[in-house]
Amino acid sequence: MTSRALILGCAGQTLSAEEAAFFRAVRPWGFILFKRNIGTPDAVRALTGALREAAGRADAPILIDQEGGRVQRMGPPHWPAYPAGRRFGRLNGSAAAMARLGARLMAHDLAAVGINVDCAPVLDVPVEGSHDIIGDRAYATSPASVAEIGRAVAEGLMAGGVLPVMKHIPGHGRAACDSHHGLPVVDASRDSLAAQDFQPFRALADLPLAMSAHVVFTALDPDRPATQSPTVVREIIRGAIGFDGLLMTDDLSMHALTGPFRARAEAAFAAGIDVALHCNGDRAEMEAVAEGAPVLAGPALRRAEAALARLAPAGEAFDVGEARARFEAGLTAAA
Known part of the structure; x- marks a missing residue:
């Protein structure tokens, strides 16, 4: 069955009949969950099953933002609270090992309820004076450290399926405003961006999935945010x-x-984006985005299939109780 180049959200902790019918008609490639969708572990497991049934594909990816710190959709009382990314960057000598262990534990939590994609690692490199929308979500302020810890997080997640x-x-990392509320404009030179901002992404360019930035880089394309810029997508991200x-x-x-939701999606696809993400579960907005989204085909389909081909059940022996105790002990000792 062909899928549309979409990842969509749903409104609550259960899937309504109307939502299920809409998803069956639209056939999104995947879904994303937020705190509004998270109940008990059994409820989340039922929801992920219902979403895959509606999509008509047992392998439909289900995403979540589970970074730790401020950005953690699954948390107490049913799941542990994980530290923000910056906590790992402050662990002298054990940063990568602890970050990998924390990600492996997160993967255990996610896989147990049917979630198989985590929107992490954060590879942004913050600079002095930038907005705290990234802030302590960033692992460090040096590109090399961000890349090292980001690689460890990616490996821990993949080890857990x-x-x-x-x-x-x-x-x-240079954005001076929160892109949830406004459009950041970054005036750094292309050389400065290449020397700092691009470096972690270049170091981890072999990873299967990436999410674009809603940021205007005036040295690259002064008129369009990266998400909708052919120059940024083709010359910078792909090149x-x-x-x-x-x-x-x-x-x-x-x-x-800004602008109508169909036009937002169409501009992203025209720039070379593979899949459009819409998160808030608003039906009218999702319908408009779907109108602007093509069937997943060509290079985008190849990339989607290649990503899912790297999705495998946890393949390493893992004692979750021992690992969690070791993780907590490591954080306590560092503190």
Whole structure:
């Protein structure tokens, strides 16, 4: 069955008959969950099953933003609270090992309820004076450290049967405003961007999935955010960075973007994006985005299939109780 180049959200903790009918008609490639969708583990497991049934595909990817810290959709009382990314960057000598272990534990939590894609690692490199929308979500302030810890997070997720999504390519770390509420404009030179912002993404360009940044880079394309810029997508993300995995938009409902939702999607696909992401579950908005989204085909389909081909059940021996105790002990000792 062909899928449309879409990842969509739903309204609540159960799937309504109307939502299921809409998803059956639209055939999105995947879905994304937020806190509004999270109940008990059994409820989440039932929801992921219902979403896949509606999509008509047992392998339909189901995404979540589970970074730790401020961005953790599944948390207490049913799941542990995980630290923000910056906590790992402050662990001298054990940063990568602890980040991998934390990601492996997250993967265990996610896979147990049917979630198989995590929108992490965050590979943005913040600079002094930038908005705190990234802030402590960033692992460090040096590209090399961000890349090292980001690689560890990606490996931990994949070891637990969950695909990573690196974000926000080609870099959100210099943004002076929150792209949920406005459009960030970055005036750094192309050389500066290449030396800092692009570096972690280039180092992890072999990963299967990436999410674009709703940021205007005036040195690259002064008129369009990266998500909708052919120059940024083709020359920078595919060219200079060398990423050939599946490229999805950040959420099209964010206020960094303007205009009708169909036009938002069409501009992203015209730029070379593979899959459109819409998160808030608003039916009218989703219908408009779907009107602007093509069937998944050609290079986008190849990239989607290649990403899912890297999705495998956890293949390493893993004692979750021992691992969680070791993780907590490592954080406590570092503190």
